[in-house]
Each structure stands twice: as C-alpha cells, then as structure tokens.
Amino acid sequence: MKKLVFLISLVSVVMTAALASAAEPIKLGYLAALTGEYAPYGIAEVNSAKMFFDKLNNAGGVLGHPVELISYDTKSRPEDAVNAVRRMIESDKVVAVLGSNTSSINLATGPLVNAAKVPQIGTATTNPAVTVDENGKVYPYSFRICFTDPYQGTIAAEFAYNDLGKKRAAILWNVGSDYAQGLREFFIAHYKKLGGEIVIDEGYRDSDVDFRAQLALVKQSGVDFLFLPGLGRDMGLIIKQAREMGLDNEQLKVVGGDGYGEFMIDIAGNALVGTYWITHVNYYDPNMQPIFKEYQEVYKEEAKEFGNVTLAYDLAKWVTDAIERAGTAEGPAIAKALEETKGLKLMHFTLTIDPTDHNPLNKPGIILTIGEDLKSAFFKEVAPK
Amino acid sequence: MQFQILIQQIVNGLSLGSVYALIAVGYSLVYSILLFSNFSHGGFLVIGGYICYYMLALENTQFWTSFINSESALARVFAKIWSPGLISNIWFASAVSLIGAGIAAVIVEKMAYKPIRERTPTTLYILIASMGMSIVIENLFVVTIGGRYKAIPPVIPMQTVELFAGATTSAFDLLSLATSVIFLAALQSFLVKTKWGLAIRAASCNLKVTGMMGVNVNRLIAIVFFVAGMLAAVGGIFLSARYTLYPQLGGNITTKAFVAAVIGGLGSLPGAVAGSVILGLAEMLTTGFVSSQFRDLIVFTLLIGTLIIRPGGLFGKSIVEKI
DSSP: HHHHHHHHHHHHHHHHHHHHHTTTEEEEEEOOOSSSTTHHHHHHHHHHHHHHHHHHTTTTTTTTOEEEEEEEEEEEHHHHHHHHHHHHHHHHHHSSEEEEOOOOHHHHHHHHHHHHHHOOEESSSGGGGTTTTTOBBBOOOESSOOOOHHHHHHHHIIIIIIIIIOOEEEEEETTTTTHHHHHHHEEEEEHHHHHHHEEEEEETTOOOOOOHHHHHHHHHOOOOEEEOSSHHHHHHHHHHHHHHTOOOOOOOEEEEETTTTTHHHHHGGGGGGTTTEEOOTTTGGGHHHHHHHHHHHSSSOOSSSSHHHHHHHHHHHHHHHHHHHHSSSSSHHHHHHHHOSSSEEEESEEEETTTTTTTTTTOEEEEEEEEETTEEEEEEEEOOO | OOHHHHHHHHHHHHHHHHHHHHHHHHHHHHHHHHHSSSSSSSHHHHHHHHHHEEEEETTTHHHHHHHHOOOOOOHHHHHOOOOEEEEEEEHHHHHHHHHHHHHHHHHHHIIIIIIHHHSOOOOHHHHHHHHHHHHHHHHHHHHHTOOOOOOOSSOSSOEEEOOOGGGGHHHHHHHHHHHHHHHHHHHHHHHSHHHHHHHHHHHHHHHHHHTTTTOOOHHHHHHHHHHHHHHHHHHHHHHHHHHHOOHHHHHHHHHHHHHHHHHHOTOOOHHHHHHHHHHHHHHHHHHHHHHHHHHHHHHHHHHHHHHHHHHOOOOOOOTTTOO
C-alpha cells in the first residue's frame, strides 16, 4: 500500500513538472455580469478582453507564456461576485482579476483580493471607496482604469449649471446602488457650491420599472433639468416615461452619468434625442476605430457598448504591460507594476496612475449627446482642472 | 397644486393597477381551482411578450421569405391567408402571442403539475414545482435568446392625452385600461354564460365533487391554464411595450400582481381586480405624497395589515390552506 502511494505521488510530481515546462499559461480572471439585466455591458467587456488576449497569444503571449482568461458571471450580485472571486483565487489561481464594471461588486470583493494579494482592476468602478478606505488610505491591490464619481459629479454639475444654464435640478436615483448614491452625493455637493438648488430628490428600487409617480412630482415642480446617476435600463425607462408624460426635451433637459449604454436607444428610442451623457470614451475618436472594426469582425456584431469594449480592451493592454514590466506573473509584483504605470499609451488615453489613490491621473471626461438620427454623438471633452 | 398631483397620481395608479389586474386575475383563476399560487405565471407573461416581439420582427427576416417561397404544404396553406403586412400587424401578432402563451401554460401544467397533483393531494408540492418552473422559463430565455433588452416596435400609440385639471395620460394607458376591461369582462361572461364556465365555477367550490359529477377534470384544468396563459400574455404585451422585454420582466412585476391578488383575496376574481387597483393607487399616492423610498414599505405593510385583519383578503372565501 505504502509503495503504491509513493508510486502515485512520484508519477504526479513528474507529471506536474512536465506540464510546467510546457509554457504554462498565465491565468487572469474576468469578473462581469454575463446574465441578468446588466449583461449587455459585461458580455461586451469579456468579448473585448478575450479578443485582445487571443491576439496576444497568437503573437507569443507575455513573458513567453500564453494568457488564459477565465470569466465568471456575477449576475450583478455582490454575493455571487464574492464566490466567483474566491473560486478564481483559490482553485483557478489567477494572478490578477480584471473587472468588474460595477462599484458595488468591487467594494464587496475588495477585502478578498487584498487579503490574497491578487490585484483587481475595475473598468467602470467609479465610486472612490473602491480603491481607498474612509481615511483616504489606498488599498494596495485595488485599481481602476476609469475616472471617479466625485470627478464625474463635478463635470455633470458644471455642465448643467454653466453650459446648460440650469439653476434648479431634479434627481431620480436607485437607492440600492452604491454607484448611484455616490454619484448623486458628489453631484449635489458641487451643484450647491455653484449656487444651484436641488428641488426634487426621489429614489427608486432596483427592480422598479415604473417611474411615473416620481416623474409626476418633477413635472409638478416645474423643474426643467433632470440628473440621472443610474444604470442603462432605469434611465432609459425614466426618460421614455417622462416624454410620454409630455415632458419633452425643451421642458426637461436630461444629463446622466457613465451608466449610459447604447442599448438604451433600443429601450427609449426617440425619447433620448437631446439628452447628454458623461462617459469615458469618444466613439468617434479615430484611434479607437480599429478596435471596433476588429470586434465587428470577430464577433459578427457591432461593438454597441463601445465604452465597455474600449475600457476592457485597454485594461487587458494595461495588465499585459504590467506583467511584462514586473517580469513575473505574481500578484504583488503585478500590483507594484500597475501602481508604477507612467505615460502608458492606451487606445483611449495615456495612462499614468496616481500611487496615492490608484486612480488614473488627469483622465478626460467625454460628454455625448443623442442626435436626431438616434446615434450618440461626441459633444465635448472636459479636461480636468 | 396638491389637488393636481392627486388627480395625476390617481390616473397613473389606475393605469398601473389595470395591468396588475390582468396578471392577478390569472393567478386567482388558477388558485380558485387548484388551491395553489402558480409562481410560473410570470413566465407565461414573458413567453407572450417574446412571441409578440418575434412575430413583429419576423416578416422582414430571411427565414420568413424562404418559408413562404418554399413549396411545403404548410407554406401553401399559409400563403392563402397571408397578405403583406399581416405578420407584422400588431393584432395578428398579439393573437398568435395569446394563443402561444395559452398553449405554453397548458404544456407546463401537463408536464410539471399534473404528475404531482395526480400523486398527492398536498398543494405545497405543486407550489414548489411552480417556483422551479418560473426559474426554468426565465433561464431558458437567458440561454437561448440572451439577456439583452428587446423593444417592441412602436406599434402602439404613445401620444400624451390631456385630461381634466392638468393631469395627463398617454394613449397607451387608455388602450391598456380599455383592453384590461374588455378581457376581464370577456372572462366574466365566459365564466357565467358558458357550460365550461359553469364547470369552472363549480370546480372552484369543490374540484373533487365536480369530477364526480362527470366533468372531465383534466380538460377543465387545461382550459383554466389556457385562459390564465392568455391573460398573462395580454399583460406581457403591454408590459413589454412599456418597460421593454427581458427574461426577468415576469419576476419583477408578478410579485406585485401576487400581492394584489392576496390583498383582494386569492381565488376571487373581483378581489384580484380590486386588489390590483388598490395596490396601483397605493404605490402612486405614496410616491406622490410621502416619498418614493417609502413606497414598498407602505405597500407591504398594507399587505400584512390586510392579512392580519382579514386573513382571506378583502373578497376571500375561506382561510384554510392558503399558501
């Protein structure tokens, strides 16, 4: 019996050694909502990252190893995300977690990745608490590739107050979302500082689809500006219902945050014409066209959620660069390389990381507007002050 | 000012309540016969919505063109009744959707519930099967069609209609209210005027005795599920036109319809309608005069309050074995 055990362990040791010598893949996790209401964003991200790594592997991989991307579905639920990340770290042994695009998710998985010393980089996790604790101290293994909500809230408030000339505002927001809550707070703070007044501030729940009761209050109050710090479906339905209630674009200008998704045009159609959205990516930037074209060729469908496609692609590029600079595929070394990123030329901007809060430095915000042709159009770029 | 909000929220509440009513009545109808809450009811609604969506989208597809041009017997029969624009006609699409959802409901009953109800008199098992069924249907759509939002083409008019006292509604709301009333009235006359209606009313008093009196119970149950599926599809078409179509649509809104059915008294059709209107009004008025954040708190307090004071709901008949 003892001999048998010895023999088996010997065989397994030999086999592991043999496998390791044949360029073992570097494993990266991708965390995204692949089913459920926010799947359109998540699927676009995983597809885009996969497209990047497939190309990379064909060209020889990184540090001589191919990259294996392992994606898990969060179903947009923090509890599922925690399980997924645990599985990535403990059984898949990933060296970094890419995604998710939701602050609530990365807030939940933060303690886990920091304890395991595996860096996690969010694509659109704009809530500041994702990377720093309440005392402003940075979590060593939490990163983001996007701007933050205070910054986004500032852009929105200034755009509404100065560019649109709206001094009174209404806000409808999802009370169950960390993202919405944060963005709303930062918007209100800056808008008030500018001299604006918040007249209506109403909440709704995650599963809500009918917003007419809240919109009736907006209509009643006569406020002609609405700020939406929500996600695609809610915002699409709110705008659609507002227009149905007779609040046209003249009576109610709408500005929303980066929860904007192109699928909102399917939901709300004409109702969206004339609305403004603060996002990360300028779709019409010539630098980005190759990614969208490639995406179309690989997946036989348009890169509709172009913001997510670009963020995920650039994230994949950034992580690859960090692994290369680290010279080894180990969590702590990768985290250090991520932190030291300086002047890295990505597709949609040039990335330098602020080591004190793990935010990209001076990342520009893009304001989109929806035209008569039901396409999003570049409106202006807002450079940070 | 306050008066105007009041009128506006009442109008909104009635229109929301009328859609809840279509779904709640389906719940109550099944409950009245089999004494269990059919949680897969939301699935029928989504099936109805998707059939309508694909019917509307079908006419311009390759599949349709090649089908019509093929020489198969079915295509020849179809070509006789087909005229350009027929398939994408909302009335035709809705009719197919209603029948499709009705058939789906009958199939679900035959596959999942019939084997259970033939083996055990305890309705708890069917209730659990129906919860499972609702998840199965939702996920079937997730894996086959995907989670993306589908918007029904704007075939239903949405213009704003001015009412008195400055309140507004949309043509869509008026249409959905009218449709609900028509379908509920049709159901009522089906139950009162026809032989099968009589059998259903008898079965809601006592299914076993009805069977002993010579009524084919399996067929009766199939008819009840078919009708419930059709009503769900009507709700599904309106809901997906208003809130867009996605696999989880059923779950979100049917919880509300279920609450409405319980407030009204499960098993009672007038109760389901009354409960839906009360719920719709309560939701809208809470948001209008208290705060949107208190809405669910107040709605569910209303539910618990009703159950404490009248455990059978407002129009409920008996309180035994309600699950």
